[in-house]
Amino acid sequence: MNRITQLFNIQYPIIQAGMIWCSGWKLAAAVSQAGGLGIIGAGSMYPDVLEYHLQQYEKTTNRPFAVNLPLLYPSISEHIETIIRHRVPIVFTSAGNPKTWTKHLQDAGCKVVHVVSSAAFAQKAEAAGVDAVVAEGFEAGGHNGREETTTLCLIPIVRKAIQIPLIAAGGIATGRAMLATMVLGAEGVQIGTRFVVAAESSAHDDFKQKLLTAKEGDTMLAMKKLVAVRLLKNGFYEQVAAAESRGANAEELAQLLGRGRAKMGMFEGNLQDGELEIGQIAAILDRVQPAAEIISDILQEYRMAQQEIQQDAFRF
């Protein structure tokens, strides 16, 4: 038990990241039923779709869970209203100013966690009164910070900068990485990439299968002049990389991106032309598993590594 398991009232400090097109009620419920914290990713949902996912979740389990809400989402106030009406216990906010909604959500009984990519933003989130912070490193999939600070460097720096509970994200898919980031000062881990290939993830099967063959070096941070995003290399990525290499500006990149490309890739399975957001650690994925099995694998490896480092080979 630590501050994160107490704050969320969960068994294990393993949080499944809220991921557009991948984490609906099925994945969130499976993770929460296994003792972690499941998150419904509202960033890709219209208000009626979020409503549906909350209803389905509530029918399935009464375990604690969260909704992930990018604060720049156009229908944000409708989402907030839905979240409060459904008494969602925890909200993870990202990509926006944590001052705007934190108190409103807390007054309605929500715990609020804000996702940051730098120590400066972690301090702003703490000052805004959030209950905990997720610090996400450069290796993470999807949208990403400008500073490019990796998880190994970010966690100790954020740990020194804030007092509130700290969750590590970016590059974590195994029990060893969980223990490593907790050694660095995190009190829990947020895991995205490995849960994309969970059986209950709503990612397209072809995307999941593609990820099982991904190798080291197969992702790259792209579109830094627009909104930095880590992508699996494919036809779309190559177009972006070529445009960036010749110095394309934000407008050109926005035009190249167009609309609906993430859905096309991750949800509809167009692996060539779609936008495939995923973390560097995709390189270690080797099978599709139920979420409960992912969690028990992680815990088993975590405990084994915890024992291992007490052995003589680790004493100096």
Added chain:
Amino acid sequence: MNRITQLFNIQYPIIQAGMIWCSGWKLAAAVSQAGGLGIIGAGSMYPDVLEYHLQQYEKTTNRPFAVNLPLLYPSISEHIETIIRHRVPIVFTSAGNPKTWTKHLQDAGCKVVHVVSSAAFAQKAEAAGVDAVVAEGFEAGGHNGREETTTLCLIPIVRKAIQIPLIAAGGIATGRAMLATMVLGAEGVQIGTRFVVAAESSAHDDFKQKLLTAKEGDTMLAMKKLVAVRLLKNGFYEQVAAAESRGANAEELAQLLGRGRAKMGMFEGNLQDGELEIGQIAAILDRVQPAAEIISDILQEYRMAQQEIQQDAFRF
């Protein structure tokens, strides 16, 4: 004791990185006398300068040490000859094909370690017969891999790819980071950035002082079209960034870089126009210390963290 301390015949698996303009005989001797492995960075030395540093080292201590040798160095065969004549016990090679010199050095009695930034190169190094591999992540200072894989992701992937001893590098400056990377599968750590500000480092004092004020986000990987290098942001970096943003090619970047710019920055202390190579973890540096004190700080924190994670707050 583990495979790395046995291979090098040292007390602690803490290796001071061979760094151009920073790691001469004074720093290497101080690290080796404190029980780690000091490395003389030959990449910035003419043959007679390396000769001088070896002589000085030998006058100071008979503890094991290494020379770091970029395999693309123009006077490579003279350096190799000098290394063999001085019976240098260990050579760290980087930036080139490990097949070319490994056997020659080993036949002369040297242990050979090759520095890589990807699992594929780690396998090639193992196949070339090297005694150990350093796997260096994206957050590291100086020259850097194309794949941009972070230490947190790279170490587990390389661990699975090779059998020989593995040293982690990139983002490691503390005992917690040392333990974290060993949890991930490393058997030792190579530390650069923190030793740049060691009292015995030959970096210019103004560069050391500048590093003590560096904050998270103050370094960036630059010149990817030429040879990717992580730099502290300064006037020179801003010129490079502007050129890259408008799509400058390798030739333009080479012209902008010119010759002698790393020496100008790191050794001569021209903080505005020089090339200042340093890792992301510079953000945690807070003082200049003797190398022996750095090593004892790291070990103390390592042991404390090792104890800490046996406590209830880490049991799940």
